[in-house]
Amino acid sequence: MEILSHFYEVIIEEGFEGASIAKIAEKMSVNPSLLIHYYKTKDAMIEGLIEHIINTYSSHILPDFSKVEDPKERWEDVLDVVSRIQWGTFLNTTVFYSAYTLSLRDPGVKNKFTELYEKVVGQLQDEIAHAQQANIIQVKDTRQAAQLVMTLIEGANFYQNVSHNGVDIEKRSRMIKETITLMTDNNI
Amino acid sequence: MEILSHFYEVIIEEGFEGASIAKIAEKMSVNPSLLIHYYKTKDAMIEGLIEHIINTYSSHILPDFSKVEDPKERWEDVLDVVSRIQWGTFLNTTVFYSAYTLSLRDPGVKNKFTELYEKVVGQLQDEIAHAQQANIIQVKDTRQAAQLVMTLIEGANFYQNVSHNGVDIEKRSRMIKETITLMTDNNI
Amino acid sequence: MEILSHFYEVIIEEGFEGASIAKIAEKMSVNPSLLIHYYKTKDAMIEGLIEHIINTYSSHILPDFSKVEDPKERWEDVLDVVSRIQWGTFLNTTVFYSAYTLSLRDPGVKNKFTELYEKVVGQLQDEIAHAQQANIIQVKDTRQAAQLVMTLIEGANFYQNVSHNGVDIEKRSRMIKETITLMTDNNI
Amino acid sequence: MEILSHFYEVIIEEGFEGASIAKIAEKMSVNPSLLIHYYKTKDAMIEGLIEHIINTYSSHILPDFSKVEDPKERWEDVLDVVSRIQWGTFLNTTVFYSAYTLSLRDPGVKNKFTELYEKVVGQLQDEIAHAQQANIIQVKDTRQAAQLVMTLIEGANFYQNVSHNGVDIEKRSRMIKETITLMTDNNI
């Protein structure tokens, strides 16, 4: 929605702590009380934003691989996508980590994040099982493997922001792919 | 310092955005203007806190392994420590991720984080090189391996907070250790 | 406006340095933040006040003499008015000199004052020229004469405030009138 | 004194309303409480400053003409000095008018100003009487004449600050001298 996307913008510019109703309204060239008119309170607005973030993440992080028929090709597609995931492309990092940090204190937000990751890990697990059935990879525990992949993805994204002069995205991708392949080749 | 530790406490309770000078002062049973007496501005106070966080992280994340003489034992110690790293023990997660999120917008803070990880990864790289020389592990590129370990650590910590009903710490530890061993046994 | 006139009042009672938004609001029995709602900043409020002062001065210091037809009578009217000008009647002295003092440091305020005096001196010059054409007075340089009259007016007003036991307004008036007449009779 | 001259400087830069003990202390690279140590209160400090201003004005505005023996030359000297008086030279205008404005609200300050002008006008009156006795000038009432001269001086100084592109000091001087001469030649 109009309001949420401006909320989003303000967080990027001023951080979560600097995102006030007045600033959002100013950016929209609209009266502050209008925002309150829609979202009764600021907390409700934050809730709306969190939902927006979760939805964006959820619908962008992994595409639907089911239309790829050849299992080998499909698994390679998964590896390709997974190793290249980066927040910046579909979700601003400041906004994402602000929401994540909020989840640490707010049980409601935490639940949403938990569900989100449950879903994504589930999808990953399905792909692993699918590849396993086709004898392309070999893992002991599909869920554990999916969690490990998720861990790698999040770790890589986290680490990327504290790296000296950026990160070579191709090299990073290769490294992640190699690691996953190593795991799936060795019955982890 | 007295002030910073109270700042820290308030962030835990109310988040970074809720940590005002007044609340910190109230927790200290002291007049708000006294805090300004020491740190001229709130920004300076934040800077002090960031430094405190960085120092805590830096001095707690990895111990000094050099006193362990047997290289094999030493590497196993490293694996043990690394696989068990958890923010919660020496650094509150909300505080840590608040600082991290701030680093995404503030170049000064970002620099401090970059240096921090540079140092930690360097230390990790030294341990890997040491184990390599003793023929305990086999890696192609010590720096890249160290980065991968770091990625795993950060990813695991990130993922832990969005897991359903907590995480079995022993299982998690085993998983990380296995993964690293897999990598270091296979010349990654 | 409502706000400015209360600002004005507070300056009279507490001086320019003592006129805070809170005090103005209290006098209006209104919340301080309401004043900020109208004038975004205090500086803007001061600017508004300066404008108000300038306008008051400008519209009260000299009436329109053009409706007096007989030139001699008209010039006598001018002399009468000019010799009797006193801040106190239409502009509080503290407020006026506060604004004047501010003009010494603030170029924007200074400009407004300059324009104001430019206008008043111009009007005075017109009257002098008018009387000159009717052969009632005799001056070399109408502008210089107008400036001299202005100097006398301001000087008299300044001096009045540092006089022992007030000033006999009739005597003062006579003195000013005499001096001007002396000048205009002697081709200054 | 050290403190007062720094107080003075701060007023020039930030106006009377901006001159706080902290800023003065900072300018002196000294602890604020030291200023309170000397002048118990800020009001006492202001009083000290006023005294300093009055003294400066009093001792600089008119020199001692008594050593000039020839009465004609002496009167010409008086005219020369009087027509050239300008605050800027020995007293900053902002500081002077700040003190003057304060005198309008504070009876104690007002008294000091009254005495000051009493003294200066008295000195002027003496010079006029002296010239009168030597038949150089011709005035009805020496006191009234002195007041008129004072009025001219203050008016000229006031007007100078609101003039467009400064004032031609030579022209201004001539104008004042002419006016005084006109008065003293015509038995005002």
Place this chain on the structure above:
DNA sequence: GATGAATGAGTGTTCATTCAT
């Protein structure tokens, strides 16, 4: 003769929110 810790009232300003229109 000077400092630094500490206070409490006050500064201008922003905050989320309410209400009447």
Place this chain on the structure above:
DNA sequence: GATGAATGAACACTCATTCAT
């Protein structure tokens, strides 16, 4: 569907001042 007036609490920060050292 939107505005503007109004509020009261909170914000970071400055003020003059006190006191102990």
